[in-house]
Amino acid sequence: MTEETGATPAGVPIEQPEKSGQEKYYVRFTLPQRYLHAVLFSSFLGLAATGLPMRFSDNWAAGHFAKAVGGFGAILFFHKFCAIILTLAFLFHLKDVATRAFIHKEKGMFWGPTSMVANWKDVQDIVGHIRWFLGLGPKPKFDRYAYWEKFDYWAVFWGMIVIGFSGYAMWFAPFFARFLPGWALNAVLVVHGEEALLAILFIFSIHFVNTHLRPGSFPMDMVIFSGKETEEEFKKKRTLEYERVAAEGKLKTREGDKPVYWWINFAKVVGFTAILIGLVLLVLTLIAYFGGA
Amino acid sequence: MAGPFFALFALVGKCRVLKGFPGEVDMPGVSAHRRTLSSALAAVLLVGAPFVLRAQTDCLSCHADKTLQDAAGHSVGVDADKFHGSMHGSLSCTDCHTSIKEYPHPDTVTPVKCVACHADQAKAIGGSIHDGVSANPCTSCHGDAHAIFPKDDPRSAVYPLNIPRTCGTCHANEALAKKYGLQNVYATYMDSIHGYAVSKEGLLVAANCMSCHGSHNILSHKDAKSTTSRMNIPNTCGTCHGGVKDEYLNGVHGKALVSGNEKVPVCSDCHTAHAILQPTDSTFRMQSTPICGSCHKDQLATYRDTFHSQLGLLGGYVETARCWDCHGAHGILPASDPASPVNKANLIKTCGRCHADANASFVQYQPHANPHNRKLNPALYYVRTFMNLLLWCTLSFFTLHTLLWFIRAKKEQDQARLAAEAKHD
Numbered sequence: 001m002t003e004e005t006g007a008t009p010a011g012v013p014i015e016q017p018e019k020s021g022q023e024k025y026y027v028r029f030t031l032p033q034r035y036l037h038a039v040l041f042s043s044f045l046g047l048a049a050t051g052l053p054m055r056f057s058d059n060w061a062a063g064h065f066a067k068a069v070g071g072f073g074a075i076l077f078f079h080k081f082c083a084i085i086l087t088l089a090f091l092f093h094l095k096d097v098a099t100r101a102f103i104h105k106e107k108g109m110f111w112g113p114t115s116m117v118a119n120w121k122d123v124q125d126i127v128g129h130i131r132w133f134l135g136l137g138p139k140p141k142f143d144r145y146a147y148w149e150k151f152d153y154w155a156v157f158w159g160m161i162v163i164g165f166s167g168y169a170m171w172f173a174p175f176f177a178r179f180l181p182g183w184a185l186n187a188v189l190v191v192h193g194e195e196a197l198l199a200i201l202f203i204f205s206i207h208f209v210n211t212h213l214r215p216g217s218f219p220m221d222m223v224i225f226s227g228k229e230t231e232e233e234f235k236k237k238r239t240l241e242y243e244r245v246a247a248e249g250k251l252k253t254r255e256g257d258k259p260v261y262w263w264i265n266f267a268k269v270v271g272f273t274a275i276l277i278g279l280v281l282l283v284l285t286l287i288a289y290f291g292g293a
Numbered sequence: 294m295a296g297p298f299f300a301l302f303a304l305v306g307k308c309r310v311l312k313g314f315p316g317e318v319d320m321p322g323v324s325a326h327r328r329t330l331s332s333a334l335a336a337v338l339l340v341g342a343p344f345v346l347r348a349q350t351d352c353l354s355c356h357a358d359k360t361l362q363d364a365a366g367h368s369v370g371v372d373a374d375k376f377h378g379s380m381h382g383s384l385s386c387t388d389c390h391t392s393i394k395e396y397p398h399p400d401t402v403t404p405v406k407c408v409a410c411h412a413d414q415a416k417a418i419g420g421s422i423h424d425g426v427s428a429n430p431c432t433s434c435h436g437d438a439h440a441i442f443p444k445d446d447p448r449s450a451v452y453p454l455n456i457p458r459t460c461g462t463c464h465a466n467e468a469l470a471k472k473y474g475l476q477n478v479y480a481t482y483m484d485s486i487h488g489y490a491v492s493k494e495g496l497l498v499a500a501n502c503m504s505c506h507g508s509h510n511i512l513s514h515k516d517a518k519s520t521t522s523r524m525n526i527p528n529t530c531g532t533c534h535g536g537v538k539d540e541y542l543n544g545v546h547g548k549a550l551v552s553g554n555e556k557v558p559v560c561s562d563c564h565t566a567h568a569i570l571q572p573t574d575s576t577f578r579m580q581s582t583p584i585c586g587s588c589h590k591d592q593l594a595t596y597r598d599t600f601h602s603q604l605g606l607l608g609g610y611v612e613t614a615r616c617w618d619c620h621g622a623h624g625i626l627p628a629s630d631p632a633s634p635v636n637k638a639n640l641i642k643t644c645g646r647c648h649a650d651a652n653a654s655f656v657q658y659q660p661h662a663n664p665h666n667r668k669l670n671p672a673l674y675y676v677r678t679f680m681n682l683l684l685w686c687t688l689s690f691f692t693l694h695t696l697l698w699f700i701r702a703k704k705e706q707d708q709a710r711l712a713a714e715a716k717h718d
Binding site: 054057058062066067071072076129130132134148155173174175177178180181182185186190194197198202205206209210214215216 | 605648656659676677680681684695702
């Protein structure tokens with residue numbers, strides 16, 4: 001997801017009375033972007049929950065899960081269903097990026113401080129961040145998207161292309177066989193399974209901890225659900241962006257309403273459910289992988 | 294036929310009817326007679342001399358009373374109508390009960406010996422696994438000695454549809470099964486496709502116990518001459534399944550068996566002996582793959598890695614290719630044989646049975662590819678190696694990265710809290 005210049009406060013349509021001294025909120029994600037994340041993680045959980053039993057089909061838990069939901073037919077149906085949802089979400093995102101870049105001629109989509117594309121500063125940040133981990137230097141200041149956030153984005157991007165292509169190649173094997181060599185039909189299952197395993201392990205451990213469970217964000221970073229963060233968070237987490245927007249005098253345009261309680265509570269229920277499912281799947285995956293099942 | 298005397302005989306005859314016949318049926322007639330001594334004496338006195346028994350009617354004048362019992366309480370009554378209609382209905386009682394020639398009966402009565410007429414059968418039983426197992430081997434299977442019918446008569450205990458029940462008298466008996474170390478095969482047979490055909494459809498040609506095991510000459514399957522020995526099973530099953538037998542004998546397994554290799558699968562290895570299922574049954578489809586895999590271990594392992602296996606293992610999709618869907622079942626041929634369904638020339642047709650759009654490129658898919666084998670599947674090997682490398686590098690880097698970050702962030706948070714507390718104080 002790339003920078004949305006001139007974003008309007010979107011999402012929670014409840015007006016809060018302005019009070020002096022009340023904490024200011026700034027918009028980080030637009031409503032469509034938050035929806036995209038919700039669709040992404042819902043369908044990903046569905047794909048993981050149905051894909052893992054196939055990958056580890058001789059595992060004890062896989063058999064019981066399959067039996068409970070109605071066997072392989074049900075699992076594959078749900079897997080394909082989630083795959084279509086995720087494919088549509090991916091295509092929607094591509095269309096969104098293309099529209100903004102080529103039709104609205106938005107600046108900074110593919111290069112610059114607000115772009116998702118990696119640049120030299122990200123390399124410096126990795127080194128600087130690790131030096132800070134080890135107590136060898138100061139904590140780097142990050143812009144709109146930190147390097148690990150960019151990695152998350154591109155990992156998912158690459159993953160969707162690889163897993164998606166190999167998945168459809170299996171789904172429509174005779175069609176794909178018209179232009180793929182024979183061995184590729186064997187390879188797509190290996191690629192699909194391994195890349196999916198990487199995605200599952202990465203999201204359910206690295207992404208969960210980096211984004212939600214680490215001190216500073218624990219137990220969950222709500223910004224992807226509410227779209228907004230406090231001025232303090234903005235300053236602390238995305239210092240360079242805050243400074244740049246402030247220097248441009250555009251802070252006012254980024255201001256948003258304080259998220260309402262019911263929405264935050266609802267998001268917490270959904271978010272924690274997702275994290276819980278993810279952690280359970282992570283444990284089962286590790287057991288199946290190292291259990292040699 | 295001395296009518297006046299019949300009434301008297303009715304008072305006396307309390308000799309036990311021979312329940313089993315050949316061999317060692319004991320006849321405690323003496324004590325029985327002692328109990329009714331007075332009435333017997335009365336009869337003798339009246340008649341004046343022993344009465345010579347000549348015809349059935351003579352005996353039946355007493356023994357037709359179905360409630361008649363000997364002293365030990367054994368029934369000695371005979372169902373006259375049934376007996377007349379039975380196989381032996383035209384015989385005289387004394388033809389079998391040879392030691393009873395007159396009334397009153399002698400003190401000791403010798404057991405009936407079926408062997409006198411049925412020498413061949415007696416000999417067969419003598420050499421069989423049932424030798425000495427039963428005190429009354431003939432009646433154990435043929436039932437009531439006075440109601441033996443031809444085996445094609447539905448009243449016969451050895452009528453095809455009655456055989457499972459007859460054999461089941463012992464072979465469904467758990468105590469007996471335990472004693473002889475037998476499996477309780479009756480229940481599994483009755484639930485099998487053969488048992489179903491017999492019990493539900495009344496199919497006379499369906500295999501019953503006798504069809505495979507024989508009757509009087511049943512031998513242990515360990516005996517090379519047994520109809521159920523490994524070498525003979527294809528012939529035994531082939532009695533009915535002739536076409537399948539021919540196919541089997543032309544395939545690699547059949548040829549190996551004929552050449553003396555007993556390790557190759559015979560019919561019962563895949564189909565089991567008693568619990569034979571319809572091959573399209575999901576249980577059968579699932580249970581047979583590991584059977585092939587018990588010898589073809591590598592093939593099973595590589596099959597397990599494929600979608601075909603994963604689908605089946607999770608249930609509900611048993612239609613996916615199992616071993617014999619591609620290789621054939623009975624007449625398995627080497628892939629090099631042009632007649633083999635997995636011969637290159639036949640793959641489009643074989644795969645096409647499930648994959649309607651199978652084309653030349655599609656059938657290059659290797660259902661037993663091994664991503665760990667660089668020699669056999671180089672492309673797959675490198676793809677897998679690359680994917681694994683990607684997985685482990687990414688995860689290793691980020692796990693370390695996250696761990697260090699977590700520790701540092703925690704430290705900083707704690708310091709900030711301490712500082713805040715110090716400020717507060």
